[in-house]
Amino acid sequence: MAERPQKLLLLDTASLYFRAYFGVPESMTAPDGTPVNAVRGLLDMIARLVTDLRPTRLVCCWDDDWRPAFRVDAIPSYKAHRVAVEVPGTTGLEVVPDTLSPQVPVIVDVLAALGIARVGVPGYEADDVIGTLVAREVAKSADRAVVEVVTGDRDLFQLVDDQVPVRVLYTARGIRDLETVDQARLQEKYGVATGSGYADMAVLRGDPSDGLPGVPGIGEKTAAALVHRFGSLVEVLVARDAGAAGLSPTQRRRLTESAAYLAVAPAVVRVAPDAPVGDVDDRLPNVVADAEALVALAERWGLSSSVKRVVDALALG
Known part of the structure; x- marks a missing residue:
């Protein structure tokens, strides 16, 4: 057997x-x-x-x-x-x-x-x-x-x-x-292709039930779209700092204003x-x-x- x-x-x-x-x-x-x-x-x-x-x-x-x-x-x-x-x-x-x-x-x-x-x-x-x-x-x-x-x-x-x-x-x-x-389920339900992508999306989105503020004005769908567009949270922040295309002025401003949170949040969320x-x-x-x-x-x-x-x-x- x-x-x-x-x-x-x-x-x-x-x-x-x-x-x-x-x-x-x-x-x-x-x-x-x-x-x-x-x-x-x-x-x-x-x-x-x-x-x-x-x-x-x-x-x-x-x-x-x-x-x-x-x-x-x-x-x-x-x-x-x-x-x-x-x-x-x-x-x-x-x-x-x-x-x-x-x-x-x-x-x-x-x-x-x-x-x-x-x-x-x-x-x-x-x-x-x-x-x-x-x-x-x-x-x-x-x-x-x-x-x-x-x-x-x-x-x-x-x-x-x-x-x-x-x-x-x-x-x-x-x-x-x-x-x-x-x-496949992550892609279908959240618009992210991997577990790592889900974590990146969660950092941007935040989670009130855990006391994580996220980036104000960036909800789950926008967070997932940004991770999909740039490939990862790291690349989203590179695009923010470089003034790259693909981020609206409002998104760039919000990401910049949340720089202190984004510097520490990945180690908390992951x-x-x-x-x-x-x-x-x-x-x-x-x-x-x-x-x-x-x-x-x-x-x-x-x-x-x-x-x-x-x-x-x-x-x-």
Whole structure:
């Protein structure tokens, strides 16, 4: 029997457990009445993804720092509106629903007992972990895996690369109806031909949900048109500085007035390809790592049915 092709599945875990939290009723509780809707929802997602996509490798990528200092130092407004409490010497705390926060350690414990790799890096977001693991896969000359990134965050469209291939499975319509984002989809929906082009467009457009101002007066369509016309953000700025044809006087003025933003924004928008991620055993386990702990967790938190679905999915090999 032929060996299955290598497929690396990278999960933007917080994106998924936030979705689970808001999509699964809080009436899903542990025996003591504690809500476990995010835990159960995430486990059910993982079971379905493993069953449907049949990865050989899997990593739950983690936000050790959802608002890294290097991004805030460059653009202080980065995610500033989502800060709940400012703590001296830190970048603050994200606004998280009261009944979600206690569920996150349970997720950590269950993933460990299952033996599913969970990777975060101090000072970096899950996006950076994903970007680094993708970069490592791209750099391989042999035994390169197909990479699929599951996320509800459009920022990760910048990683799309048909040559590897790297695809984003976008959860906007739910886990049961994932949108596959490849280069053809980027061209069709956004007018940019590559993941890198998407990042350049995102710099120009900005993103209010992340506190990124963008270039005032340049929306998504204009940003995509400029990247298409000149080939990259770098070439757009070369044309701006050279007074080249192809930019209207208004566009040149707006790009010039936003020079300070444009000097730092690419490093904020682009995911880090070189975060200090250690060696990762990302092999998909077909036997759980700690059966005794897993049984105890399932009983303590009322997770037996969801845990069983994951274990059955892993056993498919």
